[in-house]
Amino acid sequence: xxxxxxxxxxxxxxxxxxxxxxxxxxxxxxxxxxxxxxxxxxxxxxxxxxxxxxxxxxxxxxxxxxxxxxxxxxxxxxxxxxxxxxxxxxxxxxxxxxxxxxxxxxxxxxxxxxxxxxxxxxxxxxxxxxxxxxxxxxxxxxxxxxxxxxxxxxxxxxxxxxxxxxxxxxxxxxxxxxxxxxxxxxxxxxxxxxxxxxxxxxxxxxxxxxxxxxxxxxxxxxxxxxxxxxxxxxxxxxxxxxxxxxxxxxxxxxxxxxxxxxxxxxxxxxxxxxxxxxxxxxxxxxxxxxxxxxxxxxxxxxxxxxxxxxxxxxxxxxxxxxxxxxxxxxxxxxxxxxxxxxxxxxxxxxxxxxxxxxxxxxxxxxxxxxxxxxxxxxxxxxxxxxxxxxxxxxxxxxxxxxxxxxxxxxxxxxxxxxxxx
Amino acid sequence: xxxxxxxxxxxxxxxxxxxxxxxxxxxxxxxxxxxxxxxxxxxxxxxxxxxxxxxxxxxxxxxxxxxxxxxxxxxxxxxxxxxxxxxxxxxxxxxxxxxxxxxxxxxxxxxxxxxxxxxxxxxxxxxxxxxxxxxxxxxxxxxxxxxxxxxxxxxxxxxxxxxxxxxxxxxxxxxxxxxxxxxxxxxxxxxxxxxxxxxxxxxxxxxxxxxxxxxxxxxxxxxxxxxxxxxxxxxxxxxxxxxxxxxxxxxxxxxxxxxxxxxxxxxxxxxxxxxxxxxxxxxxxxxxxxxxx
Numbered sequence: 033x034x035x036x037x038x039x040x041x042x043x044x045x046x047x048x049x050x051x052x053x054x055x056x057x058x059x060x061x062x063x064x065x066x067x068x069x070x071x072x073x074x075x076x077x078x079x080x081x082x083x084x085x086x087x088x089x090x091x092x093x094x095x096x097x098x099x100x101x102x103x104x105x106x107x108x109x110x111x112x113x114x115x116x117x118x119x120x121x122x123x124x125x126x127x128x129x130x131x132x133x134x135x136x137x138x139x140x141x142x143x144x145x146x147x148x149x150x151x152x153x154x155x156x157x158x159x160x161x162x163x164x165x166x167x168x169x170x171x172x173x174x175x176x177x178x179x180x181x182x183x184x185x186x187x188x189x190x191x192x193x194x195x196x197x198x199x200x201x202x203x204x205x206x207x208x209x210x211x212x213x214x215x216x217x218x219x220x221x222x223x224x225x226x227x228x229x230x231x232x233x234x235x236x237x238x239x240x241x242x243x244x245x246x247x248x249x250x251x252x253x254x255x256x257x258x259x260x261x262x263x264x265x266x267x268x269x270x271x272x273x274x275x276x277x278x279x280x281x282x283x284x285x286x287x288x289x290x291x292x293x294x295x296x297x298x299x300x301x302x303x304x305x306x307x308x309x310x311x312x313x314x315x316x317x318x319x320x321x322x323x324x325x326x327x328x329x330x331x332x333x334x335x336x337x338x339x340x341x342x343x344x345x346x347x348x349x350x351x352x353x354x355x356x357x358x359x360x361x362x363x364x365x366x367x368x369x370x371x372x373x374x375x376x377x378x379x380x381x382x383x384x385x386x387x388x389x390x391x392x393x394x395x396x397x398x399x400x401x402x403x404x405x406x407x408x409x410x411x412x413x414x415x416x417x418x419x420x421x422x423x424x425x426x427x428x429x430x431x432x433x434x435x436x437x438x439x440x441x442x443x444x445x446x447x448x449x450x451x452x453x
Numbered sequence: 454x455x456x457x458x459x460x461x462x463x464x465x466x467x468x469x470x471x472x473x474x475x476x477x478x479x480x481x482x483x484x485x486x487x488x489x490x491x492x493x494x495x496x497x498x499x500x501x502x503x504x505x506x507x508x509x510x511x512x513x514x515x516x517x518x519x520x521x522x523x524x525x526x527x528x529x530x531x532x533x534x535x536x537x538x539x540x541x542x543x544x545x546x547x548x549x550x551x552x553x554x555x556x557x558x559x560x561x562x563x564x565x566x567x568x569x570x571x572x573x574x575x576x577x578x579x580x581x582x583x584x585x586x587x588x589x590x591x592x593x594x595x596x597x598x599x600x601x602x603x604x605x606x607x608x609x610x611x612x613x614x615x616x617x618x619x620x621x622x623x624x625x626x627x628x629x630x631x632x633x634x635x636x637x638x639x640x641x642x643x644x645x646x647x648x649x650x651x652x653x654x655x656x657x658x659x660x661x662x663x664x665x666x667x668x669x670x671x672x673x674x675x676x677x678x679x680x681x682x683x684x685x686x687x688x689x690x691x692x693x694x695x696x697x698x699x700x701x702x703x704x705x706x707x708x709x710x711x712x713x714x715x716x717x718x719x720x721x722x723x724x725x726x727x728x729x730x731x732x733x734x735x736x737x738x739x740x741x742x743x744x745x746x
Contacts, residue, residue, distance in 0.1 A: 084554070103691075107711045114496055114713070135497040220693055276579065276607050306623045404492060406712050413696060420607060420695045438512065442494055446501065 066096035067118035166332035168370035223414040230396040244436030283307035297366030487719035507718035541626035564624035575688035607697035633667035
């Protein structure tokens with residue numbers, strides 16, 4: 033979804049920019065010539081080098097930042113752990129913390145003070161077996177970005193907040209713009225469906241999270257609503273590979289409602305020439321009976337269990353997760369601070385951030401199994417088959433139960449043997 | 454052992470050692486892995502590793518996506534091999550014609566896609582295939598055809614990727630076949646022409662027997678290549694839409710490297726190995742019958 037050329041252009045100066053830091057490390061503290069390795073995904077990876085000069089100047093520790101593409105980062109990190117090539121510090125999506133803690137890739141935090149003033153509810157997602165393995169970095173709930181002008185023409189000042197209203201609004205917009213769509217729900221991005229499943233109250237796993245539990249009225253309701261949006265032609269049946277430039281598509285009115293996270297703020301600010309700020313706004317996502325909990329891609333900072341420079345690594349984590357760094361990051365890439373202290377800053381009072389701020393207090397809770405990332409992909413596959421008319425909802429949900437049972441077979445065996453709590 | 458034999462062993466020993474180290478040993482280890490349940494739990498703790506015998510294979514054969522991937526791969530091979538080799542042969546025959554001028558230039562231009570980066574060209578082709586703004590649909594519109602959602606429709610996604618793959622790889626076999634065509638005996642061709650043989654008869658009875666072995670080689674390599682197709686769907690469609698372009702190797706990659714189920718992934722690799730071996734044996738037999746090898 034990011035623009036590859038822009039990424040390439042960014043990489044070149046970064047590679048050059050490393051040269052002075054390398055030199056600094058050599059003649060600096062004498063802690064060793066090798067810079068500290070830090071891996072981060074997506075915009076966090078692209079923009080982290082900008083936070084490093086201040087850190088290197090203050091501590092004498094040079095840092096080599098590597099930006100990983102979000103879609104390939106999970107396998108890259110697993111491969112690094114298996115091959116003993118982990119970086120010293122790494123960013124993880126909160127949903128991955130349990131997995132990487134279980135395989136012994138990340139170290140528990142050395143002091144509870146590191147996570148003392150976090151946004152409520154955030155720590156629940158990154159705590160494994162009662163211990164903290166990660167320092168929450170940003171909170172990224174999904175909200176709906178909407179086109180004010182398109183909604184106004186259909187008679188809406190703001191997007192609807194409940195499912196029925198969402199559909200009615202969608203139909204009203206579709207009547208005015210029959211050649212375009214209303215919502216962008218990419219068929220290979222599970223976040224929206226996860227939110228819907230959470231909001232109908234679907235308990236997706238059962239028997240101590242060892243079996244799939246998708247043949248329930250709640251799961252059926254979420255799937256039916258999701259499929260209906262496509263069946264009525266309100267969303268394009270497209271994968272992320274097909275909508276190559278969603279910002280341009282949003283600017284052209286190809287769709288009017290875009291459920292996505294705070295980093296989209298950066299995209300929209302950067303391309304204000306195509307889509308001026310007065311044309312779009314943000315609002316909390318619609319739920320079955322009004323706004324509720326939503327899922328998102330919040331991130332954390334972790335330190336590799338195998339790093340020989342744990343003290344330096346934690347110093348870097350402390351720097352990156354400080355309120356000052358988090359606020360600087362917010363201006364740069366839109367990410368919202370996980371530290372409560374940062375929220376007293378006036379920069380976070382912008383009206384455009386208000387829906388995020390309200391939504392942050394209601395994160396969706398995902399089952400705590402290390403296979404979850406994979407199960408999410410399977411759920412989305414099942415939904416795609418329904419949307420494309422390959423299977424009916426009962427068929428897809430039955431197939432999903434079988435598949436998830438298969439994926440959880442090892443976990444089931446370990447739980448039954450008492451090895452796994 | 455005679456002196457000669459000793460010398461032969463000394464000369465071949467380095468190669469044999471390298472083959473043993475980088476081919477035999479990893480293959481044996483992969484086969485060993487395929488009878489264990491090596492997964493992310495084993496990565497966490499070796500004590501979680503169990504011997505499961507043929508369990509991975511039984512699991513695999515009861516996974517719908519595995520059969521889907523097999524079917525997709527078969528479709529890629531069945532459609533792709535004739536498409537790619539047909540394109541190579543057709544262009545090679547055209548280039549071989551005496552009336553074509555600037556032959557080296559044409560050869561370079563037509564070979565160029567083969568040496569370009571697959572990711573870069575795939576991105577360009579994704580734009581070409583775009584339903585609304587793609588050049589291909591615009592061209593179709595000029596002749597009055599309805600726009601096709603090339604990469605978004607499960608029925609057209611494989612043909613779309615095959616068009617891209619054919620464009621990308623036909624240059625290689627084109628060069629190989631051009632070389633083969635240059636050794637087709639011209640006197641035989643003249644004699645056939647004097648005897649009144651038409652274009653097709655001359656191609657069937659003079660050209661084809663001469664380039665037969667080369668065609669067979671191209672076919673064997675293409676079948677092996679298409680059975681292992683991965684990068685194209687990975688870059689163009691991520692295996693979608695509705696997993697219609699998930700190939701057997703893509704499935705293996707996901708199982709093994711994305712989710713770290715190396716036991717299961719090794720089982721897939723073993724199945725793929727047997728498939729390619731069997732197909733190559735059949736092709737060799739056909740080649741022997743026609744005395745091409």
